[in-house]
Amino acid sequence: MVIRVKLFAAMSELAGSDCVEIELPDGASVAELRRQLAGQWPLIRSLLSRSAIAINHDFADHERILQSTDEVAVIPPVSGG
Amino acid sequence: MVIRVKLFAAMSELAGSDCVEIELPDGASVAELRRQLAGQWPLIRSLLSRSAIAINHDFADHERILQSTDEVAVIPPVSGG
Amino acid sequence: MFHLTREAIDYATLTEAVRSPRCGAVVLFLGTVRDLTGEQVTVFLDYEAYAPMAEKKLAEIEAEVRRRWPVGEVALVHRLGRLAVGEVSVAVAVSCPHRREAFAACQFAIDTLKQLVPIWKRENAPDGRGEWVHQSVSADVACSPAQEQP
Amino acid sequence: MFHLTREAIDYATLTEAVRSPRCGAVVLFLGTVRDLTGEQVTVFLDYEAYAPMAEKKLAEIEAEVRRRWPVGEVALVHRLGRLAVGEVSVAVAVSCPHRREAFAACQFAIDTLKQLVPIWKRENAPDGRGEWVHQSVSADVACSPAQEQP
Numbered sequence: 374m375v376i377r378v379k380l381f382a383a384m385s386e387l388a389g390s391d392c393v394e395i396e397l398p399d400g401a402s403v404a405e406l407r408r409q410l411a412g413q414w415p416l417i418r419s420l421l422s423r424s425a426i427a428i429n430h431d432f433a434d435h436e437r438i439l440q441s442t443d444e445v446a447v448i449p450p451v452s453g454g
Numbered sequence: 455m456v457i458r459v460k461l462f463a464a465m466s467e468l469a470g471s472d473c474v475e476i477e478l479p480d481g482a483s484v485a486e487l488r489r490q491l492a493g494q495w496p497l498i499r500s501l502l503s504r505s506a507i508a509i510n511h512d513f514a515d516h517e518r519i520l521q522s523t524d525e526v527a528v529i530p531p532v533s534g535g
Numbered sequence: 536m537f538h539l540t541r542e543a544i545d546y547a548t549l550t551e552a553v554r555s556p557r558c559g560a561v562v563l564f565l566g567t568v569r570d571l572t573g574e575q576v577t578v579f580l581d582y583e584a585y586a587p588m589a590e591k592k593l594a595e596i597e598a599e600v601r602r603r604w605p606v607g608e609v610a611l612v613h614r615l616g617r618l619a620v621g622e623v624s625v626a627v628a629v630s631c632p633h634r635r636e637a638f639a640a641c642q643f644a645i646d647t648l649k650q651l652v653p654i655w656k657r658e659n660a661p662d663g664r665g666e667w668v669h670q671s672v673s674a675d676v677a678c679s680p681a682q683e684q685p
Numbered sequence: 686m687f688h689l690t691r692e693a694i695d696y697a698t699l700t701e702a703v704r705s706p707r708c709g710a711v712v713l714f715l716g717t718v719r720d721l722t723g724e725q726v727t728v729f730l731d732y733e734a735y736a737p738m739a740e741k742k743l744a745e746i747e748a749e750v751r752r753r754w755p756v757g758e759v760a761l762v763h764r765l766g767r768l769a770v771g772e773v774s775v776a777v778a779v780s781c782p783h784r785r786e787a788f789a790a791c792q793f794a795i796d797t798l799k800q801l802v803p804i805w806k807r808e809n810a811p812d813g814r815g816e817w818v819h820q821s822v823s824a825d826v827a828c829s830p831a832q833e834q835p
Contacts, residue, residue: 381735382805383817423821427803430738446735446803452818453732453739453763453804454716454775454795462585463655464667504671508653511588527585527653533668534582534589534613534654535566535625535645547697554717556770561715562791564784565700569709620706634714634795641712642788 374399376406376439379446380417384424387416397439403428404435406445417447424449455480457487457520460527461498465505468497478520484509485516487526498528505530537593537611539584544623549610558607558630560637564645566625568618577658581665582615582624585653589613592652596644604640606631611644613654624656687743687761689734694773699760708757708780710787714795716775718768727808731815732765732774735803739763742802746794754790756781761794763804774806 378393385391395409403426411418425432425448428439432448439445459474466472476490484507492499506513506529509520513529520526536552550563568580593611600609607630614624627644631637659665686702700713718730743761750759757780764774777794781787809815 379735381803382733382807383819386817420819423819427735427738430741446738448735448738448803449805449817450819450821451799451801451803452806452820453734453802454799460585462653463583463657464669467667501669504669508585508588511591527588529585529588529653530655530667531669531671532649532651532653533656533670534584534652535649546700550696550713550715554715554771556718556720559717559719561713561717563700563711563713563715564788565704565711565713566784567704567709567711568706569782570706621704632719634716634792638714638788638792642784645784 374401374439374441376441376443376445378406378410379444381446382449384417384420384447384449387420388414401439402435403433403437403439406439407435410447420449421447455482455520455522457522457524457526459487459491460525462527463530465498465501465528465530468501469495482520483516484514484518484520487520488516491528501530502528536608537590537597539586539589539593539613539615541614541616544612544614544626546623546626546628549612549626549628553608553610553628553630555607555630558632558637560632560634561628561630562634562637562641564625564627564641565623566645568620568622568624570620572658575658576661577620578661579620579659580618580624581657581659582613582618583655583657584613584615588653593648596647596651599647600629600640600644603643604629604631604636606636606640609640609644611648613648613652615654686758687740687747689736689739689763689765691764691766694762694764694776696773696776696778699762699776699778703758703760703778703780705757705780708782708787710782710784711778711780712784712787712791714775714777714791715773716795718770718772718774720770722808725808726811727770728811729770729809730768730774731807731809732763732768733805733807734763734765738803743798746797746801749797750779750790750794753793754779754781754786756786756790759790759794761798763798763802765804
């Protein structure tokens with residue numbers, strides 16, 4: 374399945390885009406998504422390691438299995454307020 | 455010496471005036487002032503026992519010696535805010 | 536800055552007055568006249584002050600707040616006279632570089648104001664009865680816990 | 686109530702909106718753009734949000750505040766886009782029957798907002814350089830303690 378991943382702030386600057394697409398096997402987890410992102414976009418590795426993954430507007434843990442219809446985003450450390 | 459004592463809120467209602475005058479010997483303390491006030495205005499006794507005495511706009515302890523030029527007030531429990 | 540006033544408290548102007556480019560945090564506290572104190576219905580309040588002493592105590596509170604926290608500006612205003620339900624009786628505004636300081640300084644200022652400043656309120660009930668509020672700090676005198684806070 | 690906005694935050698209207706005759710205490714927190722973060726001079730900030738998730742998290746914070754404290758009303762507003770030094774980036778207003786609850790609820794709301802809500806700021810220096818702020822929560826990544834609070 375192809376997952377579109379939204380990127381924000383420095384993450385989007387490092388990747389050169391506010392959205393990337395990534396090919397993942399069916400039943401892939403968030404941990405697998407992280408490995409693929411880090412492999413294909415080496416520049417985002419460091420910040421990715423400090424970032425959370427959100428699925429459908431909630432924080433998701435490493436074991437969460439992705440669905441092709443999920444809205445997926447990388448959430449670097451927030452700095453609102 | 456004659457000391458004028460300012461009264462506020464329920465203390466002033468109980469005494470029927472916002473100010474009373476009291477005759478005290480020279481060198482009298484705040485404790486002596488309290489005894490004289492309670493003796494001459496029995497209605498204020500209960501609230502007086504829960505009130506502070508202020509001299510020249512500061513809280514004064516029982517041992518403080520009064521001067522004839524002092525501005526003296528009874529400060530019942532405050533309820534501002 | 537601090538003052539006693541018989542006019543409505545303009546807390547927006549007060550808040551603007553404490554803002555500063557050096558201060559990333561502003562905390563404003565408003566005390567307002569409640570319609571209920573415990574079971575007792577209030578229709579209006581009268582506030583009375585021993586004004587020169589109240590102003591001296593407000594000045595001391597301002598000085599202590601500035602001594603304890605890196606305050607940009609602090610403003611304390613208390614209303615006097617007759618207030619309807621919903622009106623603002625007291626406003627405290629504080630600016631600090633960071634928010635924890637601003638919250639702590641504002642809370643200290645209103646807590647200390649309510650302990651030390653010689654101002655009294657009279658609660659007036661719908662039947663026309665009014666009563667000055669002089670709750671005791673000691674447990675052996677009857678007092679409603681509901682009256683402990685504004 | 687909560688919202689994200691690209692307009693200046695009208696905190697006076699927000700404060701009026703949370704006032705209530707049942708609530709004797711209102712606490713308002715304002716976060717404003719500081720001119721200095723540590724040694725670094727800021728001339729303006731850009732705020733970006735992952736808007737649908739930010740709104741979901743704001744709704745969750747509002748619900749949690751109402752669950753924990755006897756809140757009359759709570760309002761959370763965050764500004765987005767470009768802000769000059771001194772402008773208000775975030776406002777949280779809370780009304781409660783008593784002041785301790787109002788302070789605690791307001792502080793919890795802004796603390797939680799700053800931890801959970803996906804909003805980011807970019808600090809823009811006088812030389813034109815800009816940098817997104819992504820400080821780490823762990824001690825092993827360099828971060829200025831001065832950046833920890835608003």
